[in-house]
Amino acid sequence: MGTYLITGATGGIGTAVAELLRERGHDLILTGRSAERLDTLAGTLRGGTAHAATQVINPGAVASPPRSAPVTTIPLDLTTPRRIEAALAMAGVPARLDGVVHAAGMVHLGPVAQLEADEWMEHLSVNLVSAAELTRLLLPALRAAEGHVVFVNSTAGLRANPEWSAYAASKFGLRALADSLRAEESSLRVTTVYPGRTATEMQRSIRAQEGHAYAEDDFAAPGTVARVLVAALETPRDAVISEVTVRPN
Template sequence: MGTYLITGATGGIGTAVAELLRERGHDLVLTGRSAERLDRLAARLRGAAHAPTQVIDPGAVMSGRRNASVTTIPLDLTEPLRIEASLAAAGLPARLDGVVHAAGMVHLAPVADMEAVEWIQHLSVNLVSAAEMTRLLLPALRAAEGHVVFVNSTAGLRANPEWSAYAASKFGLRALADSLRAEEPSLRVTTVYPGRTATEMQRKVRAQEGHPYAEDDFAAPTTVARVLVSALETPRDAVVSDVTVRPS
């Protein structure tokens, strides 16, 4: 069993990934902006509903169970320069089997109305913090020959009107993943491109678009999480480098 760090762990996709990894008996390091929400999530994951059931290894049979640890680190990704001090104070493990970058933010507006502070926020949360986290965690990832997963967006493949800042940050995240994959041959790097997913972020997007939010119109976070964890479970002789998940 391994150790996985998840950013944006209290968001829809981040929480769903944490639940699946917890069920498989892995140790988790959960990060998010709200310490209270992280504590509530950690307490729930430690409960019986998410007891370990199997290990990430498609060919393995688990010989026993253990109570995997769940720890939390409050992080404000709008301030990437403070991440290093926060991680140092937390005392991270020397080995990380994987990092899942699931944090993100979005605000829709035409280019004519998008001010510099909003561009900086998008780039800080969606791109620069992911790059900084990855840089700081590389020694632990290299030690475990680990896996880095970037939760991108279909907006990282095509920019639509009023999505300029978000799409630019996600195009940059795609470039980060591609460069990392080429630079770190001992690591596996995956980019997941979810389409519209039934999360609180999507609820806010629909409000900004002036449309009602109907959960059934979108892919479930657990569906995206299953695709992501399947990439983690791919045998070591291959890597799922890019995968798109769209609502049907």
């Protein structure tokens, strides 16, 4: 079993990833802005017994008995990247970390003519700078385990549309971060997942900003994106899924 840290763990995709990893018997470190929501999620995940599994799929492996996978929480406010180091120091991070899933994100739509500096800085802080800072701080633990870093990007990180400039810029930057990390850290595996529109609370907010109704069935389920992401984590060590796009059908 491995140990995985998930940002944005109380969001749709983050929660779905946490559920799948816990089912496989992994230890989890959940991060998010709200300590109360993190505690609620952690309590839910602790409520059942995780199914033990090896970190990498191995059809010949003998299944281990079920165990209770530890779930810990670290409240993090990603709007203030400079405070991440202190928060991690207070919480304590394992010396070995098998993976980090960067699932946190925020979006506020608006034309370039109306987006003010504070909105640009919030997008960049939450969606890009905090991911870079957290990765930097966790690199020793990731290197020790030859771990895996997954960036949950967006199809907006591949193409910018009207009124998506700040969000898309942050996601284009996240793609660059992933590409550079992959080239610099040969012992790590790095994956970027580009989800299209997904049925999450963020999508509900986006539809409201666009002036449209929200219909969950119009979008991909968070669990579907999570399954693709976890499949990348479980790819045998002789290969890496470097990029994958998941669009609603």
